[in-house]
Every structure is written in C-alpha cells, then in structure tokens.
Amino acid sequence: MSTLLNKFTREPELEPERYEFREAPIHHFALDRRDFVKFFGAGIMVFAAAKDALALQESGGGRQNHSEELPKEITAWLHIGEDGSVTAFTGKVEIGQNIRTSLAQSVADELRVPFETVRMVMGDTQLTPFDMGTFGSRTTPTMAPQLRRVASAARDLLLQTAAKEWNTAPEKLLAVNAKITDPASGRATTYADVARGKTLAQRIPDEDPMTPASEWTIAGKSLPKVDGRAFVTGRHQYTSDLRPAGLMYGKVLRAPSFGATMTSCDISAAQKFPAAVIVHDGDFVGAAASSENEADEAIAAIRAEWKETSQPSSSELFSYLKQNVASDEPSDLRQSGSIPDGLAAATHRLEATYTVAYIAHAPLEPRAAVAEWKDGKLTVRTGTQRPFATRDALAEAFHLAKENVRVIVPDTGSAYGGKHTPDAALEAARLARATGKPVKIVWTREEEFTWSYFRPAGVIEIKSGVAADGKLTAWEFHNYNSGAAGIATPYTVPNQHIEFHPVRSPLRQGSYRGLAATANHFARESHMDDLAHAAAMDPLDFRLKNISDPRLRDVFQAAAESFGWPAKKTKPGQGFGIGGGIEKSGYVATCTEISTDDARGAIRVVRVVTAFDCGAIVNPDGLRNQIMGANIMGLGGALFEAMAFNGGRITNARFARYRVPRFRDVPDMEIVLMDRKDIPSAGAGETPLVGLAPAIGNAIFDATGVRRTTLPLAPRA
Amino acid sequence: MAPPLELVVNDQKYPVHSDPDTRLLTVLRDELGLTGTKYGCGEGQCGACTVLIGGSPRRSCQVLLGEVVQPVTTIEGLEKDGHLHPVQQAFLDLDAFQCAYCTSGMIISSVALLTQKPDPSSTDIVQFMQGNICRCGTYPRIVDAIQRAAKSMEKQPR
Numbered sequence: 001m002s003t004l005l006n007k008f009t010r011e012p013e014l015e016p017e018r019y020e021f022r023e024a025p026i027h028h029f030a031l032d033r034r035d036f037v038k039f040f041g042a043g044i045m046v047f048a049a050a051k052d053a054l055a056l057q058e059s060g061g062g063r064q065n066h067s068e069e070l071p072k073e074i075t076a077w078l079h080i081g082e083d084g085s086v087t088a089f090t091g092k093v094e095i096g097q098n099i100r101t102s103l104a105q106s107v108a109d110e111l112r113v114p115f116e117t118v119r120m121v122m123g124d125t126q127l128t129p130f131d132m133g134t135f136g137s138r139t140t141p142t143m144a145p146q147l148r149r150v151a152s153a154a155r156d157l158l159l160q161t162a163a164k165e166w167n168t169a170p171e172k173l174l175a176v177n178a179k180i181t182d183p184a185s186g187r188a189t190t191y192a193d194v195a196r197g198k199t200l201a202q203r204i205p206d207e208d209p210m211t212p213a214s215e216w217t218i219a220g221k222s223l224p225k226v227d228g229r230a231f232v233t234g235r236h237q238y239t240s241d242l243r244p245a246g247l248m249y250g251k252v253l254r255a256p257s258f259g260a261t262m263t264s265c266d267i268s269a270a271q272k273f274p275a276a277v278i279v280h281d282g283d284f285v286g287a288a289a290s291s292e293n294e295a296d297e298a299i300a301a302i303r304a305e306w307k308e309t310s311q312p313s314s315s316e317l318f319s320y321l322k323q324n325v326a327s328d329e330p331s332d333l334r335q336s337g338s339i340p341d342g343l344a345a346a347t348h349r350l351e352a353t354y355t356v357a358y359i360a361h362a363p364l365e366p367r368a369a370v371a372e373w374k375d376g377k378l379t380v381r382t383g384t385q386r387p388f389a390t391r392d393a394l395a396e397a398f399h400l401a402k403e404n405v406r407v408i409v410p411d412t413g414s415a416y417g418g419k420h421t422p423d424a425a426l427e428a429a430r431l432a433r434a435t436g437k438p439v440k441i442v443w444t445r446e447e448e449f450t451w452s453y454f455r456p457a458g459v460i461e462i463k464s465g466v467a468a469d470g471k472l473t474a475w476e477f478h479n480y481n482s483g484a485a486g487i488a489t490p491y492t493v494p495n496q497h498i499e500f501h502p503v504r505s506p507l508r509q510g511s512y513r514g515l516a517a518t519a520n521h522f523a524r525e526s527h528m529d530d531l532a533h534a535a536a537m538d539p540l541d542f543r544l545k546n547i548s549d550p551r552l553r554d555v556f557q558a559a560a561e562s563f564g565w566p567a568k569k570t571k572p573g574q575g576f577g578i579g580g581g582i583e584k585s586g587y588v589a590t591c592t593e594i595s596t597d598d599a600r601g602a603i604r605v606v607r608v609v610t611a612f613d614c615g616a617i618v619n620p621d622g623l624r625n626q627i628m629g630a631n632i633m634g635l636g637g638a639l640f641e642a643m644a645f646n647g648g649r650i651t652n653a654r655f656a657r658y659r660v661p662r663f664r665d666v667p668d669m670e671i672v673l674m675d676r677k678d679i680p681s682a683g684a685g686e687t688p689l690v691g692l693a694p695a696i697g698n699a700i701f702d703a704t705g706v707r708r709t710t711l712p713l714a715p716r717a
Numbered sequence: 718m719a720p721p722l723e724l725v726v727n728d729q730k731y732p733v734h735s736d737p738d739t740r741l742l743t744v745l746r747d748e749l750g751l752t753g754t755k756y757g758c759g760e761g762q763c764g765a766c767t768v769l770i771g772g773s774p775r776r777s778c779q780v781l782l783g784e785v786v787q788p789v790t791t792i793e794g795l796e797k798d799g800h801l802h803p804v805q806q807a808f809l810d811l812d813a814f815q816c817a818y819c820t821s822g823m824i825i826s827s828v829a830l831l832t833q834k835p836d837p838s839s840t841d842i843v844q845f846m847q848g849n850i851c852r853c854g855t856y857p858r859i860v861d862a863i864q865r866a867a868k869s870m871e872k873q874p875r
Contacts, residue, residue, distance in 0.1 A: 096816025096853050224812055231817035232805040232824060234753020234792035241752035249747075292743060293736075364757050364765060364818040364852045413755075413818030414853055445758040621812055625855065629815055632854025655762035655850065663843040666856045 044161075044194075045201045046154040047077035047129075048146050077129060078107065078150045080158070084178055084192030086111060086118045088147055091131025092139050093123035093385060094411040095419070097685045098622040099139045101226045102219075105618060106144045109218040110151035110211055113178040113191065120226070123409030125391045133386035135417060135511055137584040137683025140618060144681065145210065152211070153204035158194050165194075213616035213677040220677075222621030227411070238413050239383045240368040240442045247370070248277070250431040250441040251295040253285035253302055254451060257648030258507070259309040269301040278302070279434045288431040288439045311648035312506040318355045321459050321481050321503050329502040332484045339463070342474025342495025346465025348534040349474075353461050354523040356482050356711040357642035358454040358507055362660055365413020366448040371428035372438040377404045382425040383412035393422040394429055416633070417511035418452055449653035454643055455512035456505060458482025460523035470535045470545045477524070481505060483516025486583045486690060489524060491546040507645065513630070514689040517583040518637065522711055525579035525694030530707060539578055539698065540565055549582065551613050551676075555589040556580055558672045559611035563591035573597060575703025579694030580611075585682035587613040587674075590631075590691030592667075594699040603714040605635060605665070605696055611672040612688050615679035623684050627671050630689040636661045638693035640712045724785060726751065727794025737783030741775075742766045744782050745791060753792035753821045757850070764849030767822040767829075774829035776848075792821035795828065803873075804828050807866035808859070815853035823849050827863045836867055 078088045088107045094100040100120050108115040121127050123134075131143075155175050162180045163170040166187055174181050181188045213220065230236040255262070265285055267278045276289040276298035287298035312320045343349055369382035378400060384390045384407070391407040394400070412419065424441045432439040443451070458481045465474035475493040481503035488498060500516075532542035540560050547553045559565075560578065567576045573596040580589030593607040608631055617623055640659050644652045652658045693711055700714075701707050708714075721732035726749060735744045745751045745768070754777055757765030761776035768777045771787030795802035801809065804827045814820045823846070830837055830845045837845070842860050851859065 096818075098815070224809070225814075228809050228812070228814075229801070231814055231820050232801065232808045233796055234751075234821045236817065237752065238755075238818060240756065241746070243747075243750060243752070291735075291747065293739065362852055364763065364816070364850065365755070366757075412816065414816035416852075442756065445760070445763075625812060625815055625858070628857060629854035632856060633852070635854075654760060655758045656760060660850055660852060661854065661856075662848075662850060663846045663856050663860070666843075666854075669857060 041082065042195075042197060042199045043079055043081040044154060044157060044198055045077060045079045046150050046157060046204060047201070048150050048204050078111075078147070078154055080154060080191055080195045082192060082196045084117065084190060084195070086113055087121055088118060088150070089121045089128045090143055090147065091123060091125075091128045091388060092143050093134045093387065093409040095134065095383070095385065095415040096413070097139070097626060098225060098619065099134075099143075100411065101223060102140065102618045102622055103144060103147055104226060105219045105221070105223055107147050107151045109216050110148040111155050112175045115218050115223060117178065123387045124406070125387050125408075126406045130388055133389060133420065135385055135420065137586070137686045140614075140681045140683045141585065144618065148210045149204050152209070153202065157200065157202055158191055161194050161198070161200075162189055213681075216616075219618050220616070220620075222619060225622075237410060238365050238368070239370060239381050239410050240365055240413070240440070242370045242381055242410070242440065244370065244372065244438045246437045248288040248290055248431070248435050248437050248439045249292040249295045250286055250288045250428055250439045251292075251299045252427050252441070253299050253304060254447065256306055257308050258311055259648055260306040262304055263307050264305040266303040269303065270298040273298045273301065277431070277435045279431055281430065284427075284430060286427060286431050288435045288437075308648060311645075313646040314357070314642070314644050315646075317357070317457055317506070318459050320506055321457065324504045324506075325480065326502040326504050331502065332487075332500040334488060334498045335496060337495030339474050339476045339495055339497050342493070343463070343465045345467060345473045347468040348531065349463070349465045350527065350530055350534060351463045352527055352530065352707075352709060353459065354526065354709045354711075356458045356460070356519040356522065358457040358509070359512070359637050359641045360449055360454060360643060360658060361416040361418030361452065361512060362449065362655075362658070363414040363416060363418055366443040366445060367419065367424040367452065368440070368442040369424040369428035370438055370440045371425065371432040373432055373436070377406070378429055379406045379408070380425045380429055381408045381410060382422075382428075383415070383419055384409055384422065384425065385415050385417070385419045389420075390422040390425050394425060397426055398429065398433070416513040417515065420511050421453065423451070445655065446653045449658060450650045453508040453510040455637075456482045456509040456516065457507075458516070458519050460519060462523060462527045464527060464531060466531050466535050470537050470542055472531070472546050479516065479520060482519040485515040486517025486520040486581065490549060490552055490582045491528070491543070492548045493546070507643070513633065514583070514686040517581075517686070517690045518634070518693060519711065521579065521581045521583070521690040522693040522697065525581065525691070526697050526707065526709065529577070529694070529698040529701060538566055543578075543580075551587045552580070552582055552589075554674060555587045555611040555613050558674060559589035559591045559609050562611065562670055562672050563607075563609040565591055567593070571595075573703055575699040575701070577695040577698030577700070577702055579698060580691040583687040583690050585615070586684060586687035588687050588691045590695040592692070592695040592699045594696060594703060596700065596703045601714070601716070603639060603696070603700060605639070605667040607668045607670075608692065608695075609670045609672065610688055610691070611674065612684070613674035613676055614682040614684045614687070616677045616681045617673060617675045618681055620673060620675070623673065624671050626684050627688040628669055630686070631669060631692055632661050632666060634689040634692040635665060635667075637711060638696050639665075639714050642712050642715055722782065724782070725788040727790060728788070733782065735782055737781065739782045740778055741768070741780040741782055741785055741789070742777040745777060745789075751791050751793050755818055755821055757819070757822070762848070762850075763819070763822075764826060765819050765822040767825045767849070769825060769829060772829070772832060774826050790825070792825060795824065802828065803869045804831065804863070804866040807862040807869065811858050811862045811865060813855055813858035813862040815855050819849060819851045819853075823851065823859055827859075827866065830863065831867055831870060835871065837863065839864070
C-alpha cells in the first residue's frame with residue numbers, strides 16, 4: 001500500500017525513469033580547501049551544498065559562515081581568480097545540447113560579468129562536484145539555478161568585501177559588468193581587485209534570491225556556442241581524438257551472439273604478434289597494440305569457442321514481450337474511478353494495440369575511452385553521461401578507492417541517453433593496466449550498434465470511452481516494457497487505469513532521448529485521434545475539449561494557428577495531423593503535413609510546426625537547434641528506424657542497413673517558442689520529440705484512412 | 718623496412734611509415750595526428766571522414782594510403798593565416814552544429830560542393846550532402862550555412 005501511495009504523491013517531473021540506471025548518490029569530494037588554494041591560487045570561492053548536508057554541517061547557523069572546511073556534499077561551485085577570471089564547476093557534461101554555453105550564460109548573468117570571462121569546468125570527478133549524470137532534461141531546471149545561487153552569493157560576497165573596505169553598506173553599492181561602484185562617493189573597483197590577495201571560501205546562504213527571468217541580460221539571449229571555433233576547425237579533441245604519449249590501441253573480442261558464453265579460448269596464435277599485449281581475464285579477452293591494425297590482427301588470431309543460446313528474433317518481438325512479463329517486478333499503476341463505469345457511460349468505445357520497435361542511439365562518435373595508470377591511480381577520459389557512476393564502476397572493477405580513480409569527460413560527440421554505461425572505460429582501463437601504457441578504445445560502428453543498448457521496445461494496449469458531448473469517460477492504458485515516462489494522460493478523464501508492466505527484455509535496453517514518453521505519446525495521441533473521429537469532432541477541438549491545463553491548451557492552439565489548422569487538402573496523398581503532450585515539465589504540440597505515394601507506399605513528411613513551452617528560455621537559438629534536432633531525430637524513429645535481430649545477432653548493425661534521417665528526409669520546419677518568463681525553465685532536449693510520431697501517424701490516417709499502429713510507421717518506405 | 722611514402726596534406730609534405738594498405742583515415746589520425754577528420758562508420762556511409770583528394774571529396778575510410786597520389790586537404794587545412802574558410806565561418810555564424818562530431822566532414826563536403834557549384838540551390842545541396850549524417854539533426858542550418866558561404870565567396874573569391 002505504501003508503495004502505491006508513493007506513486008500517487010510523486011511529483012510530475014519525477015516520473016519513474018526505470019531505465020535511467022539510477023542509483024543512490026555516493027557523496028564524495030576530492031579536494032579539500034588547502035588543495036583548492038593550491039590548485040587555483042588565491043581568490044574567492046563560493047559553493048552550494050546539498051540541503052541535507054547543510055543541515056548536518058551547520059553548527060552555529062551563521063549564514064555568512066566563512067568555512068574552513070568544505071562540506072563533502074557540494075553540488076556546485078565557483079571561483080573568482082585574482083585576475084577576475086570566473087570558473088564555474090559542474091559535474092554535468094556537454095554532449096551537443098549546448099549547456100557549456102547556456103550554463104555560462106546563467107553564471108555571467110547572475111554574477112554580472114561579461115559572458116566571455118566565464119569558463120565552465122565540467123564532468124571531471126576530481127574537479128567538479130558529484131552529479132548523478134546528464135540525463136532526464138535536468139540541467140536547465142536544476143543545475144542552472146544552483147549555479148545562479150552560487151553566482152548570486154559570490155556577487156554578495158564581493159559587494160560586502162568592497163563595502164567593508166569603503167566603510168559603507170553593501171546595499172548602497174552597484175555590481176555591473178565585473179565592477180563595483182559606489183554612486184554616492186563615485187568610488188569604483190573591479191571584481192579582480194576585490195578578489196586579489198584573498199583566499200575566501202564561502203557557503204551560499206540557504207535562500208539567496210536569484211534574478212528573475214524578466215531582468216536577465218545575458219541569459220535569455222541567443223549567444224553563440226562557446227568554443228565554436230574549435231569545432232569548425234577540427235581542433236576540438238573528442239575522447240576518440242586523444243593521443244597521449246606512448247598510446248596503444250585496444251580491441252576487445254566480442255561474443256558471436258547475445259547470451260553466448262565462452263567455452264574455450266586459445267590466445268597462443270595472437271601472442272605471436274610481438275607488438276600486441278593480450279589480456280584474458282575471466283570473460284574478457286582483449287588486445288592492445290601500437291596501431292589499430294595490429295590490435296585487430298591479434299584479436300582475429302584468437303581462437304575462441306562459444307556456447308550460444310536460443311534467442312528471440314525481431315519478427316516475434318511483440319508476442320515475446322506480452323508473454324514475458326516480469327511477474328517478480330511490481331507494475332506501476334495509477335488508478336482513479338472505475339473503468340467499467342466509464343465505459344458504460346460512453347457513447348463510443350474503442351480498443352487498440354500499438355507497438356514500438358527497439359531503436360539505436362547511433363551517436364556519431366562511438367563509445368570511446370582513453371585510460372592510463374600511474375602510481376596505482378587510474379585516469380580515464382571517456383564520453384559518458386555519468387562520469388561519477390563510471391568512476392564508481394571503475395573503482396569497483398579494479399578494487400580501488402574512489403579517490404584513486406579520475407574520470408574526465410571531453411565534450412562528446414553526442415549521446416542521446418546512450419552513453420550511461422561504463423563499458424569502453426572498463427575495457428580501456430583493463431588493457432592499460434596490462435600494458436602499463438595509456439590505451440584507447442574506440443568502438444566500431446558495428447560494436448556501437450550491437451553491444452551498447454537500445455531504446456526499449458513495447459506493446460501498448462488502450463481501451464477508452466467518450467460520451468456524446470466529446471468528453472472522455474474511460475481511459476485504460478497498459479504499457480508492456482517500453483517504460484512509464486509520459487504514461488499519465490494530460491487529458492481530463494474521470495475513470496483511469498494506467499499501468500506499466502516490466503518485461504524480461506530480450507535485448508539490453510536503457511535510456512534514450514525522450515525515453516518511453518515517445519511510445520506513450522504515440523499510442524495516446526494516435527488513440528485520441530481515433531476517438532475524435534468516432535465522436536465526429538475535429539482532432540484539435542476534441543483535444544481542447546478534454547484539456548484543463550492552460551499551458552497545454554496554449555501550445556496546441558499556437559501550433560494550430562501557425563500551421564493553419566484545420567487545413568484544406570489541395571492535392572492527392574496529402575494529410576494533416578496533430579499531436580502533443582506534457583513531459584518533463586515542458587509542453588509541446590506538433591502539427592505535420594505528409595504526402596503519400598500510393599504506388600510505392602512511401603511517406604514523406606513535408607512540413608512540421610512545433611510549439612514548445614519550457615518556461616523561461618535561456619538561449620533561444622540553442623533551444624531552436626535542440627527542437628529542430630529533436631524533430632529530425634524523432635523522424636527516424638517515427639518512420640523507419642528499427643533494430644532487426646535474429647539468433648542473438650543484430651542483423652542491421654551498419655548505417656547501410658539501419659537508416660537514419662538524412663538531408664533528403666528533412667521537412668520544412670517552423671518552431672513557435674512560448675517564452676514564459678514567469679515560469680522556471682524546464683529542460684528542452686527531449687520533450688519536443690514526443691509529439692512528432694503521433695502527428696505523423698495522424699496525418700497518414702488523414703491521407704489514407706488507414707490507422708498505422710506501429711513505430712516505425714513506414715519501415716520499408 | 719620500406720622507405721616511407723610521401724603524402725602531401727594541407728600543402729605540407731609528410732613522410733609516412735604506415736603500410737600502403739592502411740586506410741587513409743587511420744594514417745591521418747594516428748600517424749599524422751590530424752584528428753579533425755573523424756571515424757563514424759568505416760564503410761563510407763556517414764561522411765564524417767570526408768577529405769579532399771585533388772580537390773574531390775573522398776571518404777578517407779574507403780581510401781588506402783597506397784592509392785593516394787594527389788594532395789590531400791583536411792579540415793585543418795582550411796583556415797589560412799588565422800582566417801576561417803568562408804564555409805567554416807558560415808557554420809560558426811549560424812551555429813550549424815550541435816555535438817559537432819560530423820562538422821569536419823560536413824564542412825569539407827560543402828567546400829567540395831561549392832567548388833563544383835558556386836551557387837547551389839537547396840535541392841543541389843540536399844543531393845550533394847545526402848551521404849553526410851548529422852545525428853543531432855542540424856541539417857536545415859547546414860543548408861543555410863552553405864548558401865551563406867556561397868554568397869560570401871561570390872563577393873570575395875578565395
């Protein structure tokens with residue numbers, strides 16, 4: 001019962017992300033204050049501590065406590081050097097979502113310094129505070145305000161210090177553009193001068209007011225990407241580009257199929273390659289050599305025998321999922337009213353089943369890691385969304401204290417939820433330990449498509465009822481395997497039964513941009529369309545009739561207005577569709593126009609209008625880039641992406657066989673931003689994606705009269 | 718040991734010791750340290766490894782060192798005397814990238830296109846660039862950037 005209660009009291013933005021590989025945070029902070037001073041030299045440092053930690057550490061309750069020791073549970077911190085340079089630290093990582101820029105904007109805005117003077121240090125377990133990971137669209141809603149609070153406290157500290165020196169009150173001083181002025185006396189100084197000769201470390205007050213979005217000057221603007229020049233010149237070094245002195249290249253022997261176990265392994269032939277180091281440790285077999293070719297040859301010379309097991313294939317996937325419900329895992333149930341009562345009250349009743357295939361993240365930079373051991377300490381540079389969890393996994397695998405493992409994340413060639421696991425880091429570290437030299441592992445595209453993990457496939461069953469006036473009366477929704485994110489309906493329905501059923505997945509599955517919200521919105525919004533037609537209502541009017549949340553109403557109306565909904569068909573094969581919802585505190589509505597070509601069965605998405613409300617916008621240009629990207633990535637999963645597998649092997653583990661969206665697939669796109677300066681910012685990397693698939697499916701129905709209930713919608717087109 | 722081959726990359730002569738059957742991509746990245754050219758798929762399907770060989774765009778993962786007779790241009794060779802190539806500048810000005818892992822290949826392919834067709838229509842661009850994948854989905858801005866670069870090169874030919 002208590003678990004049920006918990007489920008109902010859960011905050012909406014904390015939807016259960018079963019596949020986020022969550023774990024309890026293990027707090028640790030490697031630098032003490034003396035190390036810190038040694039590292040940066042003098043200056044002013046301000047930090048935020050986790051709330052619980054503050055309560056524990058607070059001894060006298062003094063808000064201006066100039067602490068001698070840093071608490072262990074720091075969540076964000078900032079340093080102002082004697083030269084006025086500002087460095088802000090966060091455990092978040094840059095994977096193309098533009099947070100190195102947007103977080104620096106928030107810091108500069110709150111601290112009142114030029115944007116160019118702020119440097120972000122990110123994703124380094126030795127330098128940055130603990131962080132769970134960069135996922136779930138949490139950076140903008142949680143990390144940006146934390147850094148703002150830290151910056152605000154730093155500004156106060158600078159003002160207080162200057163006020164003391166001038167023998168005046170801090171309230172009488174102004175902080176603008178890294179300068180402090182006293183309008184009464186005309187005195188002025190710079191942040192650099194105030195910081196000079198100081199070694200101050202201060203914890204931020206419990207509640208420090210932040211600048212409201214309506215008064216932002218640097219945040220809220222379309223500033224260009226930090227380090228943009230390094231990217232267009234090829235100078236930026238991703239993990240896979242690193243070449244430390246003495247570098248060796250690693251390769252790992254892979255099983256022939258999922259679930260296969262090694263029965264014998266003969267490495268003698270491989271040992272004839274003098275330049276290669278072969279490691280056979282438990283079920284791990286790998287080689288490191290001075291070139292990638294040599295490592296490949298050594299691996300090819302290894303003779304291993306495997307015992308393969310029977311594995312399901314993609315052709316039987318959906319019946320397999322229904323038959324393999326994990327009865328030992330609790331389902332996730334939300335219920336209100338009575339489904340039988342709701343169906344009895346309905347004029348129209350519908351029942352439908354939807355399916356969603358496994359798809360791949362296919363980040364263009366495959367998983368990569370460079371590991372190096374020195375004096376019993378391990379340093380790994382790797383493109384991961386979870387540097388601290390990777391550090392912990394390395395510490396566990398090699399029986400090291402966490403202090404002896406450092407994980408650093410260079411800005412990474414994208415991830416989309418796909419880089420949560422420490423695989424490449426573990427492999428590189430194992431080989432590096434054997435060679436005594438740095439070892440780099442870069443997965444091949446085939447490895448990336450095969451040995452990473454996938455967005456969960458799923459089966460969704462819906463039973464519903466609608467009254468004669470177009471009001472929903474019953475909503476029964478069962479999701480098998482794909483996940484509970486976005487499973488709650490945003491529409492008002494008095495009788496609901498919404499349940500997520502965990503399944504023993506036939507493939508390794510995990511997080512993905514938008515996660516199950518894509519599947520759940522696809523099923524829900526496709527079904528809503530059918531209900532609208534059953535009730536003989538326009539799909540938009542039908543939705544509006546059942547929406548009570550004004551922000552959801554607003555995005556639907558904004559998208560419809562920009563699109564020109566309802567639209568008149570002007571040519572054969574044309575169709576229009578709409579879909580939307582609420583996810584991770586963001587509101588999205590998407591309208592699409594598609595064209596079908598009956599002869600070939602091809603579907604082309606011609607036009608997309610996305611209206612999006614994520615509260616106060618931090619960087620409009622960066623946001624547009626994310627929404628455009630979400631639409632294009634979503635297009636692949638909506639139309640044609642699907643993993644094919646048979647006998648425990650992925651049979652389309654190549655870009656030649658796994659089609660991703662390319663230039664030709666791109667529709668005309670229009671993005672309508674609802675900048676709500678009165679509402680805290682939500683994350684924006686994921687939610688814009690969820691309205692697209694149902695809007696396309698609904699447009700296909702509009703064009704053809706045929707309801708497609710599978711994702712992808714047009715796999716062979 | 719065989720005498721080194723000579724490779725001209727970005728107007729510079731390099732003695733190269735890799736086997737002639739080594740992929741050009743590997744030679745550029747691992748031997749010459751020109752890591753701006755990226756590995757994305759190893760089968761010529763994604764365009765991340767695109768370089769110019771004698772001015773023509775080639776997938777360097779599909780070219781063996783021994784086959785290269787003409788000079789090679791990589792992303793590192795586009796910037797001259799601290800001035801970005803107009804295509805690089807246009808990508809920068811329009812934020813035509815997200816994670817930017819595809820960007821080197823996109824820019825090199827764009828340079829090749831503009832050499833062949835100085836004033837491409839958006840259809841020309843889509844057709845020419847079809848072999849380059851941007852998984853982040855920045856395609857519309859890349860099309861805009863190419864057109865912007867075309868305009869700026871028309872005014873100021875390189």
